[in-house]
Amino acid sequence: MKTRTRHRGKEGERRRPAKGRKPPGGKLLRTRVMRRVKKSQTKGKKEAERHPKRRKRSRIRRRREETVKGKKGRVKLFPFSSSSSSSEGDEDSLSEGEIAALKEQVEEKKKLIATLRNKPWRMKRRLVMLKEAQEFVEKFEGALGKGKGRKLYAYKVMMTKKLIKFKRDFENFKTACIPWERKIKEVESHFGSSVASYFIFLRWMYGLNLVLFGFMFGLVVLPEVLMGLPYGSIARKTVPRAEQDSAMDFSVLFDFGGYCKYSFLFYGYYNNERTIGLLQFRLPLSYLLVGVGIFGYSLMVVIRTMARNANEGGDGGDEGEFTFSWKMFTSWDYLIGNPETADNKYASITTSFKESIVDEQENQKDENIHLRRFLRVLANVMILCCLGGSGYLIYFVVKRSQEFAEMDNDDLSWFEKNEVEFVMSLLGLVCPPLFETIAELEDYHPRIALKWQLGRIFALFLGNLYTFLFALFDEVTAKLEREKSIKNATEWALNQYYANYSSFYNTTNVPPPDVHPSDVVRGPCWETGVGIEFVKLIVSDVQVSYLTILIGDFARAVIVRFLNYCWCWDLEAGFPSYGEFDISGNVLGLVFNQGMIWMGAFYAPGLVGLNVLRLLTSMYYQCWAVMACNVPHERVFKASRSNNFYMGLLLLVLFLSLLPVVYTIMTLPPSFDCGPFSGQEKMYDVVMETIDQDLPAFIGNIFTYATNPGLIMPAVLLMVLAIYYLNTVSKGYQQANLDLKRKMQMARDEEKNRRNNKDSTNEVMKDLEDLLPNKSLIPPPIEEEPPPVEKNSKSTKTKPGSAGKGVNLQKEVSLAAPNPRGPVTRAPGARGRPPGNPRGPQPGPGRSRGRGAPPRY
Amino acid sequence: MGNKQTIFTDEQLDAYQVRLVCVFYSRLHGRYHELAPHLVPMDYTNEPHCKLPLALIVNMPELKENPFRNRIVESFSEDGMGNLSFNEFVDMFSVLSEMAPRELKAIYAFKIYDFNVDNYLCKEDLEKTLNKLTKEELTPEEVQLVCEKAIEEADLDGDNKLSFADFENMITRAPDFLSTFHIRI
Numbered sequence A: 001m002k003t004r005t006r007h008r009g010k011e012g013e014r015r016r017p018a019k020g021r022k023p024p025g026g027k028l029l030r031t032r033v034m035r036r037v038k039k040s041q042t043k044g045k046k047e048a049e050r051h052p053k054r055r056k057r058s059r060i061r062r063r064r065e066e067t068v069k070g071k072k073g074r075v076k077l078f079p080f081s082s083s084s085s086s087s088e089g090d091e092d093s094l095s096e097g098e099i100a101a102l103k104e105q106v107e108e109k110k111k112l113i114a115t116l117r118n119k120p121w122r123m124k125r126r127l128v129m130l131k132e133a134q135e136f137v138e139k140f141e142g143a144l145g146k147g148k149g150r151k152l153y154a155y156k157v158m159m160t161k162k163l164i165k166f167k168r169d170f171e172n173f174k175t176a177c178i179p180w181e182r183k184i185k186e187v188e189s190h191f192g193s194s195v196a197s198y199f200i201f202l203r204w205m206y207g208l209n210l211v212l213f214g215f216m217f218g219l220v221v222l223p224e225v226l227m228g229l230p231y232g233s234i235a236r237k238t239v240p241r242a243e244q245d246s247a248m249d250f251s252v253l254f255d256f257g258g259y260c261k262y263s264f265l266f267y268g269y270y271n272n273e274r275t276i277g278l279l280q281f282r283l284p285l286s287y288l289l290v291g292v293g294i295f296g297y298s299l300m301v302v303i304r305t306m307a308r309n310a311n312e313g314g315d316g317g318d319e320g321e322f323t324f325s326w327k328m329f330t331s332w333d334y335l336i337g338n339p340e341t342a343d344n345k346y347a348s349i350t351t352s353f354k355e356s357i358v359d360e361q362e363n364q365k366d367e368n369i370h371l372r373r374f375l376r377v378l379a380n381v382m383i384l385c386c387l388g389g390s391g392y393l394i395y396f397v398v399k400r401s402q403e404f405a406e407m408d409n410d411d412l413s414w415f416e417k418n419e420v421e422f423v424m425s426l427l428g429l430v431c432p433p434l435f436e437t438i439a440e441l442e443d444y445h446p447r448i449a450l451k452w453q454l455g456r457i458f459a460l461f462l463g464n465l466y467t468f469l470f471a472l473f474d475e476v477t478a479k480l481e482r483e484k485s486i487k488n489a490t491e492w493a494l495n496q497y498y499a500n501y502s503s504f505y506n507t508t509n510v511p512p513p514d515v516h517p518s519d520v521v522r523g524p525c526w527e528t529g530v531g532i533e534f535v536k537l538i539v540s541d542v543q544v545s546y547l548t549i550l551i552g553d554f555a556r557a558v559i560v561r562f563l564n565y566c567w568c569w570d571l572e573a574g575f576p577s578y579g580e581f582d583i584s585g586n587v588l589g590l591v592f593n594q595g596m597i598w599m600g601a602f603y604a605p606g607l608v609g610l611n612v613l614r615l616l617t618s619m620y621y622q623c624w625a626v627m628a629c630n631v632p633h634e635r636v637f638k639a640s641r642s643n644n645f646y647m648g649l650l651l652l653v654l655f656l657s658l659l660p661v662v663y664t665i666m667t668l669p670p671s672f673d674c675g676p677f678s679g680q681e682k683m684y685d686v687v688m689e690t691i692d693q694d695l696p697a698f699i700g701n702i703f704t705y706a707t708n709p710g711l712i713m714p715a716v717l718l719m720v721l722a723i724y725y726l727n728t729v730s731k732g733y734q735q736a737n738l739d740l741k742r743k744m745q746m747a748r749d750e751e752k753n754r755r756n757n758k759d760s761t762n763e764v765m766k767d768l769e770d771l772l773p774n775k776s777l778i779p780p781p782i783e784e785e786p787p788p789v790e791k792n793s794k795s796t797k798t799k800p801g802s803a804g805k806g807v808n809l810q811k812e813v814s815l816a817a818p819n820p821r822g823p824v825t826r827a828p829g830a831r832g833r834p835p836g837n838p839r840g841p842q843p844g845p846g847r848s849r850g851r852g853a854p855p856r857y
Numbered sequence B: 001m002g003n004k005q006t007i008f009t010d011e012q013l014d015a016y017q018v019r020l021v022c023v024f025y026s027r028l029h030g031r032y033h034e035l036a037p038h039l040v041p042m043d044y045t046n047e048p049h050c051k052l053p054l055a056l057i058v059n060m061p062e063l064k065e066n067p068f069r070n071r072i073v074e075s076f077s078e079d080g081m082g083n084l085s086f087n088e089f090v091d092m093f094s095v096l097s098e099m100a101p102r103e104l105k106a107i108y109a110f111k112i113y114d115f116n117v118d119n120y121l122c123k124e125d126l127e128k129t130l131n132k133l134t135k136e137e138l139t140p141e142e143v144q145l146v147c148e149k150a151i152e153e154a155d156l157d158g159d160n161k162l163s164f165a166d167f168e169n170m171i172t173r174a175p176d177f178l179s180t181f182h183i184r185i
Helices: A002-018 A024-038 A053-069 A072-076 A096-116 A123-144 A149-175 A179-192 A193-227 A241-246 A249-256 A283-312 A324-328 A339-364 A369-406 A417-442 A444-507 A525-567 A583-600 A606-629 A643-664 A686-691 A697-706 A709-756 A758-771 A788-796 A804-814 B001-005 B010-014 B017-037 B054-058 B068-074 B086-096 B101-111 B123-134 B138-154 B164-171
Strands: none
Touching: A096 A123, A096 A444, A123 A179, A149 A788, A179 A193, A179 A606, A193 A283, A193 A444, A193 A606, A249 A686, A283 A525, A283 A643, A283 A686, A324 A643, A324 B123, A324 B138, A339 B123, A339 B138, A369 A417, A369 A444, A417 A444, A444 A583, A525 A583, A525 A606, A583 A606, A583 A643, A643 A709, A643 B010, A686 A697, A697 A709, B017 B086, B054 B068, B068 B086, B086 B101, B101 B123, B101 B164, B123 B138, B138 B164
16 A cells, blocks of 8 residues: 555556646757758768857857867767767868767657657646757757758648648548538437447448439430330330320329339330330340349448448447446547537437446346246247248138139128238238347347347248239239130231232231220230239338338327427326337348339339439438437447348348349240330340341350350359358368467456566565575566565465466465565565566556456455 | 737746747637626736636636536635636646646546545545536446446555546546647637
8 A cells, every 4th residue: 555655656656747848849840851861961060050049150169169179078968989080170071970979869869859749747847858868969960961851841731731631531522522510420329339220221221322323314214215116106105095094193003003003113114126216225135134123223232231241240239348437538539519519429428338238247247047037038939939830821811812813803801802901011010119128038139139129020020022923923913814715816816807908909918906005905914913003002111101100209209309298297208109110120121122122123113213203202201200209218338340140131132032033034934015025025135136137147146155054063163162162261261360369368368467467476586586595696676576465465375366477386486485575574665666667557467367356456 | 929919028028938839828818808708808918817707717618517626726726715716717728638648637537526525536525526427317336336347447555545546547647638628629
């Protein structure tokens, strides 16, 4: 204890003088000047004559006089310059050695000036040292010549400053260019990074959709609109006569019938002409390539983002050794001068502290592991049962609806007609809260709980997707049947017409039948039907989600807020309360919405544009809603820094939505009278056609070889091998990473331990020293001795958890010679802190190796 | 450059070692002057001894929103009460400028966070810091937890409080310390 107080006194002594020092900025610059100027030293002392300062010049002169007087003074000043030969009386020819020595000394002093500011000396001492050093340097820098560099240097400093400022502005500009960054930061500061991660995901999705939109509109929609045939020129671009009366009705348009159905929004509008316009744009080919390219691009982007996020790493969680202290001491930004920003900063600091506290509490939790495991298994079993049950329910309902579809429509009640939708929405309503309740059993960290929740609801929604696709394929097959009959009928009619015409006019030159485009008999065009289904789904999804926010959040918040004045219980704290932001629901909504876009974009090119609009409005709307009507979660938790779990879900959905589209492209025949592929056997025939007709023959040959199974099999094999190899390599890296991390942790612990146990290791040294016959072998650091208190605790040998080599070694040594230091008769006062060791008071060796053990006083 | 001659003598500037940053100086002097025009003379050639009280300096827009503003001013004033002479004023902003080295910043950051001026960051200091940072939004238990964890993380010598060595060791590794611990003026 005694040592500590003494030490503290010393500390105080050392710190105090730091007040009221001279400005360091100036000094810093100064030293730089000198360093810069040093280069021009050899230019001679003439420069010094030109120096503006009289005072200095006189000093220089004095110095020079000293030099002139003789070697004595010089030798004293420059101990290395004794070899100087011909410098007598001639100032301009200092010898090399002299200059070198001078340089050395000047350099030393400069170093002193540079580091002076960091020396916790008393103010007076500091000033004196500074003055001495400065004078010395001024003298000799002057003597060695400088001055010319000054202006240049000043200019340079100005330029560096300007450059720094420019860089800063540029950074600011870059940040300002990130869309919605401020909005998201604001949300993050109040609701934590988990909610913000949803908005970041939304923004990313918006970017992706913008690119898809660019592809779709630039390469498909615009060429068709600009260069293709106008509306009303052919049958597929005209509303049929039967529908024309109601084609502009709002109810029809709202269902995407009427003019909407026969517009560029849908597949059927596009013409199958091989090339259009002046540019000879191959629209059908472009349509197919864009349709497939959207998938390719999305896959690439998702995977690349995942890889990058994985590099940035981090599962949230651990941030290194100083999470809390860094947060405490470096989180306030001293630049903040705006009250509003300050408020946000307070909120964000509080939130981030809460996040870390949740993590920490989670780490500290120690409970019955067996019970926990049992509960987790139980919860999973229950949820699996739920999922299985709802899966079976969906299967059952879909099967029943197929039976109903074969029956007469009039016999069915309203419920029976809408059974599938009803069951689906019921499941969507009941299951997520149920899962959440069951997940309480598991008692995971909220971040992990969110992942489980996402995965489970995802599995549930897959059922949704399944029913939807099932219904769609039923519809498509039905339409294909109808189309086949219509196609046969039209062909028969056309043949009839040709036969009649040629027999009537007795000519083989038959003009095409003159029918108005709106009267042409046409097939059902299943592609447009599918497109309309998707668009309708998206629109209704938007409506539902926006209404949910409006009612479930906004209306609720308004009621809770204002009815609270006249209600029997506290609405804000009690039952309804304000809503929380539903992260899992929103993320999954976004993911499935994107899946619909990917699937539907091929049949409805306008869908991508619609989605861009949706995401845009959704961003503003949800940001507003969350700030205005929601309260932060009870346990604000830190999201994992990489949004990779969301990305993984997205990738899965992307893959799932890829399947039906590729299936239709590869197997189903396109409609005969609508869309860019009409008249082809299969959609991909346009590619074959292009290869055959437009590309040189050898490319066709190459293509034939490339599609040869003999070539494909080895390629696939090679790919599998490559994947295997890369996987192994990455696993190796991961292992290495882990090892390094562990080593770092060990080194850190070691360091901490060493500092803590410095006394104990030295204790061993002491004991060794005492055992040795010649004590002088041990170097001076042996002076370090523990405070007397520690010695007592040590002799008892009851150090809990004191592991490590040092201590063990000590044990052995002391076994060999039990307490050999007993009779040491040194004055206890001398056993103080070592003079050169500023590392605070060192406690005894009893401190354990692990973190967090209480000190033993 | 013309401005400086009217305020400081050449000798003074020489002593300050600020020939290159005299612009900065005159600007700072301007700021200092406008805080209390009736107290601070425009002419600084004869080194007048005047000090501005804490209440005036704390109201500068640069410091106004800072939760530690009182501590900042106090730790730069020689008497510890927050009265700043012009020298100390300059000192404050040069330490908080971008040019100041990390070590120096660390020393002053330590002083700022050391509320009870005992040269250790003990638990009470941390609690005060935390309450200022979060506007006392955290519950006492949470504050307790955070303070304990912070000490546990940074305390190398196991005395349950942070000495400057501990603090420096921790702060020099902090990624945003330099970017957050500075004020532009």
